[in-house]
Amino acid sequence: MVNANGAPNGKCLIRARNLDKSYQRGGEQLHVLQGLSLDVDRGGFLAFMGPSGSGKTTLLNLLGGLDVPTSGSISVAGDEITAMGRSQLTAWRARHVGFVFQMYNLIPVLTAYQNVELPLLLTSLGRSGRREHVETALELVGLPDRMNHYPRQLSGGQEQRVAIARAIVADPTLLLCDEPTGDLDRRSADEVMQLLGRLVDEHGKTILMVTHDPRAAERARTTLHLEKGTLVEAGRRAA
Amino acid sequence: MAIPFVYSLRSVRQRYASGAVAVLGIAGAVGVFVAMLALARGFSSTLTASASDANAIVLRAGATSEIYSSLSLEQVRIIQDAPGIARGKDGPLVSAEVVELATFSLKKRGTDANLQVRGVSARTLEVREHVRVARGRFFRPGLAELVVGSSVAKNYAGLDIGDTVKFGGGTWQVVGILDAGGSVFDSELWCDATVLNQVYKRPENLFESLTVRLRSPADLQKLRDTLTSDPRLTVTVERERDYYEKTSGTLTALLRTLGLLVAAVMGIGAVLAALNTMYSAVAARSREVATLRALGFGAASVVICFVFEALLIAASGGFLGCAAALPINGYTTEVMNWATVSHVAFAFRVTPGLIGAGIAFALVMGLLGGVPPALRAARRPVATALREL
Numbered sequence: 001m002v003n004a005n006g007a008p009n010g011k012c013l014i015r016a017r018n019l020d021k022s023y024q025r026g027g028e029q030l031h032v033l034q035g036l037s038l039d040v041d042r043g044g045f046l047a048f049m050g051p052s053g054s055g056k057t058t059l060l061n062l063l064g065g066l067d068v069p070t071s072g073s074i075s076v077a078g079d080e081i082t083a084m085g086r087s088q089l090t091a092w093r094a095r096h097v098g099f100v101f102q103m104y105n106l107i108p109v110l111t112a113y114q115n116v117e118l119p120l121l122l123t124s125l126g127r128s129g130r131r132e133h134v135e136t137a138l139e140l141v142g143l144p145d146r147m148n149h150y151p152r153q154l155s156g157g158q159e160q161r162v163a164i165a166r167a168i169v170a171d172p173t174l175l176l177c178d179e180p181t182g183d184l185d186r187r188s189a190d191e192v193m194q195l196l197g198r199l200v201d202e203h204g205k206t207i208l209m210v211t212h213d214p215r216a217a218e219r220a221r222t223t224l225h226l227e228k229g230t231l232v233e234a235g236r237r238a239a
Numbered sequence: 240m241a242i243p244f245v246y247s248l249r250s251v252r253q254r255y256a257s258g259a260v261a262v263l264g265i266a267g268a269v270g271v272f273v274a275m276l277a278l279a280r281g282f283s284s285t286l287t288a289s290a291s292d293a294n295a296i297v298l299r300a301g302a303t304s305e306i307y308s309s310l311s312l313e314q315v316r317i318i319q320d321a322p323g324i325a326r327g328k329d330g331p332l333v334s335a336e337v338v339e340l341a342t343f344s345l346k347k348r349g350t351d352a353n354l355q356v357r358g359v360s361a362r363t364l365e366v367r368e369h370v371r372v373a374r375g376r377f378f379r380p381g382l383a384e385l386v387v388g389s390s391v392a393k394n395y396a397g398l399d400i401g402d403t404v405k406f407g408g409g410t411w412q413v414v415g416i417l418d419a420g421g422s423v424f425d426s427e428l429w430c431d432a433t434v435l436n437q438v439y440k441r442p443e444n445l446f447e448s449l450t451v452r453l454r455s456p457a458d459l460q461k462l463r464d465t466l467t468s469d470p471r472l473t474v475t476v477e478r479e480r481d482y483y484e485k486t487s488g489t490l491t492a493l494l495r496t497l498g499l500l501v502a503a504v505m506g507i508g509a510v511l512a513a514l515n516t517m518y519s520a521v522a523a524r525s526r527e528v529a530t531l532r533a534l535g536f537g538a539a540s541v542v543i544c545f546v547f548e549a550l551l552i553a554a555s556g557g558f559l560g561c562a563a564a565l566p567i568n569g570y571t572t573e574v575m576n577w578a579t580v581s582h583v584a585f586a587f588r589v590t591p592g593l594i595g596a597g598i599a600f601a602l603v604m605g606l607l608g609g610v611p612p613a614l615r616a617a618r619r620p621v622a623t624a625l626r627e628l
Contacts, residue, residue, distance in 0.1 A: 057626075061622040061625075064533075066621045066622045067620070087537060087538075090535055090538075091535065091537075093534070094536075095535070099530075101625065103526075105527075107246060107527055109245075109249035110249070114245070118531070121242075
């Protein structure tokens, strides 16, 4: 078991135990994660690194409730998500998780405003409440003047910042970022990583990030390395 | 809350090329569906427009139509004195009638077609209040004069006022044009029943049917009871509307069945086009769908979203098909009425009900073409779909 922020201290947000994930491919059983255990504290900024196929994205998907483990358990903020049914898990994701993807995954036919508003449609907020939240989120990522632009009218860095605004707009419990700088040039990548750092430092967000980029990983407080489905090394920096 | 409709609307607009194929397929099926039903509706309406609820028709018992019936003059006299029949200042409002077929030449094609020549009594216009002389005058009893329906005058050669025409061994003069309000009588020629019997060398005191004006529609049962219990008569009494509905029934049902069959075949093609459009939409947007699912939109929201898109495409096709069928409303054509073996002119009738049925048909096609792809979109594992380019 790895504690991502050092020794147990009662601030534990994510508790994963003995996670196994395997797929059947052809006639072969593919073990992607093997007996992985992990604790992540609230307010942590954690980077997963490792070679392709080491299970980073699979782990992120399990922690975000996008996939279910073959065995093992995950609890987030006291919710045992591995015991939830599919629709419960969907509702849980809406309430607790914000996703940032490598390819931004903005909906191309919706404006930046409408993209950011999407998670709020699943809340009880009215139209004016949603507008307030969307404007705040877009201001936070530095794009208040781009709210009526479509994704095709934005640069890659701007698209990713809109995606981050969408991920944080409903104030989720944790942010899961899968290669958030993987499709960006250096300057845009730095801007995005700076933004993620601010979300942790100034807004107390908990971020779990998968990355191949050592510069991006440097921004995280803790870096965990995966190999063949197990955690092999933990590096920790001062907050 | 569901995925916003604006997403579906803009997605359909973005993929307009593949959507257009489905729209056109559905429009074609709906157009044919509405047109064929408008044909059946027009024919049926023309025959039933000939009837009045205040009229009854008396035929020999067992006769399914006028041409299989016969009534003697003695029977006619018994019937016209029965209770429930309206009376004018000159006596009971009844019209003893005979029908014959004669061949006339169509103006447009030059080919011959059968028309029904109806021998009527001089009081027939009092019995059939919706028929009037539009031009010229009514025939004079005892003379070989004809008044012809407006469709006949319009579509057949040599049947306008002042024309002389030969048929049945006699020479007839056209003296008037009838306006029968688009009913079957617009496709008939009327003359004195006695003269028609003479020209065709039929017994003078034999008729085929008796159309009577009732004092009120409620008097039908009283008349029926009286006539069917009279031992001197073996007749059936039907409300005129029921009679015409029955005589139009076979052909109407055939036209409707043919229409539905053709529309169903085209509909299958349209559903396949819709399926293809929606499956390709689902394939092209699988990562978008996965993103929406990751954000917390449920499987039901995804299904609703794609079904809404399919219905949007289907409704567009439905409206287009109905719009394409609208111009045939009022277009007049002719068909052989099997009950009388004569040609009947009638107009296509595209009614609001048929438009509604056309749109409903389109939406059903949309559902059939939209639900399977929508279910596929909703069932796709989110984590797998997110990895797709």
